[in-house]
Amino acid sequence: MEQINVKLTEKVYIIQPILESMNYRVEHDEAVSLIESADAVYIGTTYQKIKTIVPATFIGSGKLSEIREKLDGLQDITVLFNGELTPSQTLNISSALGDLKVIDRTTLILDIFAKRAQSNEGKLQVELAQLKYIYPRLKGKGAALSKLGGGIGTRGPGETQLETDRRHIRLRMDYLEEKLRALSVRRKLITDRREKNSVKTISLIGYTNTGKSTLLNKLTNAEVYAADRLFATLDPTSRRFEIDGSEFILTDTVGFLQSLPHDLIEAFRSTLESALRCDLALIVCDASGEYEMQLKTTLDTLSDMGFEKPYLVVMNKCEKVSDRTAYPKDCIFVSAKEDIGLDLLKKKILNYFRQSTLQIRLKIPYEQMAAYGKLKKYVVEKSFKYGNDALYVNAVVESSLIEYFKNFIV
């Protein structure tokens, strides 16, 4: 779909609600990075402690008039409410601020995703997520939304689309869902084939901007886009690489963020799911940042998605920290940028797989070949010998699967 270009002059002012439960400093700093990642300019913030939420406008009218005065006369201003707003709250805040364009955090994140999506599938996923977000908000809001002009929140589905009736959007959503389903079937076939080939797969998973793509590039000599911005890479990229002669497939994945919009996670579920079918995950954190929050957010999101694979915790950007106490036990310190700790990381990966595999020798009587055929996908066959009565195989198998082979082990 057509994308409307960002207005480079777009300036964003943040309204930061402070609720008791929230880590608002981190969320605020992240919002600034999100604005920059949307290629807009951050110009300032009003913080507001919230004791009780005002249903119509979330924050009180006194504060809104204050903000209106502050922004009076400035051009191309967008107000980011760093939280989730209902459609009517968005409209009410906008009119209290003299019809300024108001967006919430989800709209901003969806906008960045719309800009960053590269693959056909990624674009379809983001478009679906945007439509899902807009759809319930569209009742009679056409006029108000079309007032917004270009810039953040209007990319992707686009202005004309917003004005189309809900039935039209519903049809488009059905179409996108169908197309994505077909793509996901195709990907599943690829993943199945990989599993059958029994090349071990490793996924780089973690908070956005922690260095996953840089690490992929370093370990596999790839050239995936890596940059100091949030959600630099959305599409999973897989590359083969070797450690001491053993072959692996390493996959880079979309980064996580605190309170990532639910529709977005849903939309990316199928791409993520194949990455989550890995044999081992490397959970990447920024050792010089809020690594505890990053690790918790990642593990919580993964557990919501039903992920239960083994993982190693990798603390990247370790050249920036001098004190390595207070980090999670057993984490591996690396610096993808400065090439520190990568050999140790490789060793730990190899150790993990060696620990979990066993060398076995199998004797398969010819009349039981069919039964063995069904188990074949679980072993890596190293060599065969055809005897008079049976086939002899030297193989490697995962220790957890050894039980299947008990009738054949010599």
Ligand SMILES: Nc1nc2c(ncn2[C@@H]2O[C@H](COP(=O)(O)OP(=O)(O)OP(=O)(O)O)[C@@H](O)[C@H]2O)c(=O)[nH]1
């Ligand atoms: N100082 C330092 N910076 C690093 C290191 N590794 C990566 N970076 C920088 O961190 C920024 C983010 O790196 P990416 O590889 O794009 O991070 P990512 O996790 O793939 O991020 P998303 O794709 O946005 O989720 C880039 O500016 C990298 O150059 C490191 O070891 N040390």
Ligand SMILES: [Mg+2]
């Ligand atoms: Mg990346």
